[in-house]
Amino acid sequence: MTPLPSQSDTPLVRVHDLSVRFAGTPPVHAVNNVSFDLAPGEVLGILGESGSGKSVTLKTLLRLLPERKTRITGTIEVDGQDVLSLQGRALADHRGGVASMIFQDPSLALDPVYTIGQQIAETVIRHEGASKTDAMARALEMLELVRIPSARRRLDNYPHEMSGGMRQRAMIALALACRPKLLLADEPTTALDATVQIQILLLLRDLQQELGMGVIFVTHDIGVAVEVSDRLAVMYAGSFVETGSVRDVIRDARHPYSKGLLAANLVGAVPGTRLDAVPGAPPALSALPEGCSFAPRCAHAEAACSASPIPVWTGGDGRWARCVQASRAEAMAGAGGRS
Amino acid sequence: MSAPILSAHNLVKHFNAGGFGAARKVVRAVDDVSFELAPGETLGVVGESGCGKSTTARLLVQLLTPDSGSVRFDGKVVGPELPLKAFRSKVQMVFQDSFASLNPRMTMIDAVAFGPMVHGASRGEATRKAQDLLDRVGLDPARFGGRYAHELSGGQRQRVNIARALAFDPQVIVLDEAVSALDKSVEAQVLNLLMDLRRERGLTYVFISHDLNVVRHISDRVMVMYLGEVAEIGPAESLYSAPRHPYTEALLAAMPSLDPDRRTLEAPLAGDPPNPIDPPPGCRFHTRCAHAFGPCSTQVPVSYKVGKSHVAACHLNTSKEQVA
Incomplete structure (x- = not known):
């Protein structure tokens, strides 16, 4: 295992101008010109609704999308490696070795005919060439790491013999078995009850700090994103519309869609009153409107919103929002300050 | 409270979970559940999966027959005193899965008009009513009336299900996780619709959800269920x-804080909810409860009055007055 570079300025993940198209008539524009960096040990939450492209972005980082039907443009670098050019064994080394993923439904992600111990050991044998005994010892260590009670006995359990929360812990153990530098989490707590969800979130937060990994956490739930993330990116119709530190985005959202999401999550709502709901539904990804994709649903939309490119408002500390209104508000405030 | 419009009296529903004789396993889905609904109020029902909230909903609308206990509408026992057909037009239900609850071979206008026709309305009358209702829930009947369920989005389908429930001019609607499968921005629209309809028509809701924020927003009263009780x-x-029950307290503490400076530091409960097949003796929550003491593992707690129309079944409240 190579030690983490002490220099934290070199990002662990560098995604530039990433676009993903799925073949079809018409083609589906699932991800559009997404760029972001992730520092080692940083947690980025990607917040979006179904069909916003958040899961596709995550899967692209592991190259899990069907190759013949997908066209990926742009660049992805993870730990200095160009992920889009990886082939064969090098790609297999990347998956699970450098970056690994946990999914929403562990009963689908785990293999039903092998025990938890066997599945973890298999990964360790493949990636580190360990002996069977050593790999099993690592599997036990991993189950203890994710705080599964009576771990030794659980090693011989099949996935169906475990409860939902326990299975999710087992999947986290499997994903972390080879100490990846990057963990991709795709709605890992959505299927869980609230009291179990918070346990898993706290576990992920602890493990992230213990192991110092970078994490990209995809969710539709603002509350969950706030619990785990350092930085937040709000995604809509395949594009990032706003990013910033969790604190800034939650306290001072600039994009009307982020504001709408916060209102829909009842942040500061008075019980029984009408909610400030965003009307309509997201556009079809096969027929995105010109300019801002959110304009058709936006209460502040104007002519400039349907012309490309949409101006970007930037605040300090990697904070920006792609919105005509937000950038104009800032310009006016600036002018007012000078006069 | 004014005379209840709908009430549940000691409802019990056990399901067979396989096995014979002594090895027979029973899921105690709902065990002695009683509550009342005042006209025009909204009762939220919360709890984890397996706590019996959906079974309670199905018992309430008579989709399931209780093993014992009864449901009363307007003081009349449903079944012996109030025929099912009359009851159904007063109490309607909306389910979580908007797609599964619509007939894939029916257009939306037919789906909404079907109920009134079964209850004796003419086709013309029922269709007119269906058009009005689709319009009311925000779907243009000319555009959406001829569509099939697969041609609508999840939010649109759930609007159709609400229109269908309204087709009888019911007084009570039971909403079983009706907004849970929707995206947040669409969920907010449907919640607004539900609150508007409630005001316009004086509807009474039973609102079942695992989302405590949403339940707080829409409910007048809230019922917390744990393992069938x-x-x-x-x-x-x-x-x-x-909250006066440690379980309610834990559920509330498990909600993500939405404040980056006050993140949750400790999980309020360890482990998963126990299996309703073999619930713990005494208080069913005592195995996960931080405050459990002497009587909790042996004695089933009675209900104590802990505030104005506020009742909790927990031994910590023994100083309070018991509720019969």
Whole structure:
């Protein structure tokens, strides 16, 4: 295992101008010109609704999308490696070795005919060439790491013999078995009850700090994103519309869609009153409107919103929002300050 | 409280979970659940999966027959005193899965008009009513009336299901996780629609959800269920601000904080909810409860009056007055 570079300025993940198209008539524009960096040990939450492209972005980082039907443009670098050019064994080394993923439904992600111990050991044998005994010892260590009670006995359990929360812990153990530098989490707590969800979130937060990994956490739930993330990116119709530190985005959202999401999550709502709901539904990804994709649903939309490119408002500390209104508000405030 | 419009009296429903004779396993889905609904109020029902909230909903609308206990509508026992057909037009239900609850071979206008026709309305009358209702839930009947379920989005389908429930001019609607499968921005629209309809028509809701934020927003009173039993029931305001059952307290503490400076530091409960096949003796929550003491593992707690129309079934409240 190579030690983490002490220099934290070199990002662990560098995604530039990433676009993903799925073949079809018409083609589906699932991800559009997404760029972001992730520092080692940083947690980025990607917040979006179904069909916003958040899961596709995550899967692209592991190259899990069907190759013949997908066209990926742009660049992805993870730990200095160009992920889009990886082939064969090098790609297999990347998956699970450098970056690994946990999914929403562990009963689908785990293999039903092998025990938890066997599945973890298999990964360790493949990636580190360990002996069977050593790999099993690592599997036990991993189950203890994710705080599964009576771990030794659980090693011989099949996935169906475990409860939902326990299975999710087992999947986290499997994903972390080879100490990846990057963990991709795709709605890992959505299927869980609230009291179990918070346990898993706290576990992920602890493990992230213990192991110092970078994490990209995809969710539709603002509350969950706030619990785990350092930085937040709000995604809509395949594009990032706003990013910033969790604190800034939650306290001072600039994009009307982020504001709408916060209102829909009842942040500061008075019980029984009408909610400030965003009307309509997201556009079809096969027929995105010109300019801002959110304009058709936006209460502040104007002519400039349907012309490309949409101006970007930037605040300090990697904070920006792609919105005509937000950038104009800032310009006016600036002018007012000078006069 | 004024005379209840709908009430549940000691409802019990056990399901067979396989096995014979002594090895027979029984899921105690709902065990002695009683509550009342005042006209025009909204009762939220919360709890984890397997706590019996959906079974309670199905018992309430008579989709399931209780093993024992009864449901009363307007003081009349449903079944012996009030025929099912009359009851059904007064109490309707909306389910979580908007797609599965619509007939894939029916257009939306037919789906909404079907019920009134079964109850004796003419086709023309029923169709007109269906058009009005689709319009009311925000779907243009000319555009959406001829479509099939697969041609609508999830939010649109759930609007159709609400229109269908309204087709009988019911007084009570039971909403079983009706907004849970929707995206947040669409969920907010449907919640607004439900609140508008409630005001316009004086509807009474039973609103079942696992989302405590949403339940607080829409409910007047909230019932917390744990492993088939009512743990606590009371006004939303006092139940959220001063829960009197440790389980309610834990559920509230498990909600993500939405404040980056006050993140949750400790999980309020360890482990998963126990299996309703073999619930723990005494208080069913005692195996996960931080405050468990002597009687909890042996004695089933009775209900104590802990505030104005606020009741909790927990031994910590023994100083309070018991509720029969």
